[in-house]
Amino acid sequence: MILDTDFVIQLVCMGTMLDATVDVPVPVETSKLQDADESFPGDKKITVVFVLGGPGSGKGTQCANIVQHFGFTHLSAGDLLRAEIKSGSENGTMIQNMIKEGKIVPSEVTIKLLQRAMRESGNDKFLIDGFPRNEENRAAFEEVTKIEPEFVLFFDCSEEEMQQRILGRNQGREDDNIETIRKRFKVFMESSLPVIEYYNSKGKVRKIDAGKPIEEVFEDVKEIFSPYSAQVA
Ligand SMILES: Nc1ncnc2c1ncn2[C@@H]1O[C@H](COP(=O)(O)OP(=O)(O)OP(=O)(O)O)[C@@H](O)[C@H]1O
Ligand SMILES: Nc1ccn([C@@H]2O[C@H](COP(=O)(O)O)[C@@H](O)[C@H]2O)c(=O)n1
Numbered sequence: 001m002i003l004d005t006d007f008v009i010q011l012v013c014m015g016t017m018l019d020a021t022v023d024v025p026v027p028v029e030t031s032k033l034q035d036a037d038e039s040f041p042g043d044k045k046i047t048v049v050f051v052l053g054g055p056g057s058g059k060g061t062q063c064a065n066i067v068q069h070f071g072f073t074h075l076s077a078g079d080l081l082r083a084e085i086k087s088g089s090e091n092g093t094m095i096q097n098m099i100k101e102g103k104i105v106p107s108e109v110t111i112k113l114l115q116r117a118m119r120e121s122g123n124d125k126f127l128i129d130g131f132p133r134n135e136e137n138r139a140a141f142e143e144v145t146k147i148e149p150e151f152v153l154f155f156d157c158s159e160e161e162m163q164q165r166i167l168g169r170n171q172g173r174e175d176d177n178i179e180t181i182r183k184r185f186k187v188f189m190e191s192s193l194p195v196i197e198y199y200n201s202k203g204k205v206r207k208i209d210a211g212k213p214i215e216e217v218f219e220d221v222k223e224i225f226s227p228y229s230a231q232v233a
């Protein structure tokens with residue numbers, strides 16, 4: 001099926017207006033994803049760890065620690081999308097609307113941002129935080145990059161604790177309000193947990209109790225990353 005990107009984006013935005021809680025499935029046109037200019041990794045051997053967990057579970061916090069100790073490059077899909085809005089990109093308004101509604105941006109957009117960031121980093125070890133967020137993200141990334149994650153680091157935390165953390169975060173994020181937080185939790189349960197279950201069925205999930213204090217969570221994270229201890233401090 002050949003779909004025009006602008007048409008797909010219009011459909012997604014219409015979905016946003018019609019129902020704030022439905023995760024609109026967007027068919028992926030993989031030939032567009034494989035734009036030669038954006039192609040990555042090519043023949044390069046790449047190590048990818050997907051870092052998943054509910055909103056506010058501590059993914060970004062722990063990724064910062066992992067980077068310092070184990071030499072990975074941290075790529076947060078959410079941060080890349082927010083940077084794309086700020087850059088004045090033609091997709092900016094669509095991305096902003098999706099984030100305000102807690103919805104998942106079409107894979108085509110997010111994967112291109114991830115590929116570009118991976119290529120520009122010059123590194124070969126990546127923590128991909130907040131991606132894949134749904135089945136469409138997962139299948140499209142695999143199709144385009146041919147990368148299978150080394151493992152999936154899953155931060156397991158109660159909604160009550162996550163909500164408290166987000167409301168105390170104070171980073172000026174447009175989606176850190178109670179209305180959007182509830183939508184993000186719903187999307188996590190309905191669209192993101194199935195991805196974690198998929199990788200669990202392949203024996204790839206390393207689950208962490210993320211309800212503990214930051215330092216204690218990192219002790220557990222360190223054990224998982226010890227085989228990758230290129231830069232242990
Ligand atoms: N283990 C922890 N205990 C208490 N507070 C924490 C813990 N981990 C992170 N925090 C705090 O909770 C807030 C959310 O953490 P963080 O931004 O790392 O979560 P996240 O999973 O990346 O969230 P999002 O999915 O919304 O980007 C931050 O203010 C952070 O300092
Ligand atoms: N794969 C992704 C990741 C994120 N988004 C959108 O960004 C929002 C914020 O993400 P964080 O990981 O920083 O919490 C998220 O709620 C989505 O709207 C996305 O679309 N696809």
Ligand SMILES: [Mg+2]
Nearest residue numbers: 059060076078
């Ligand atoms: Mg984050």
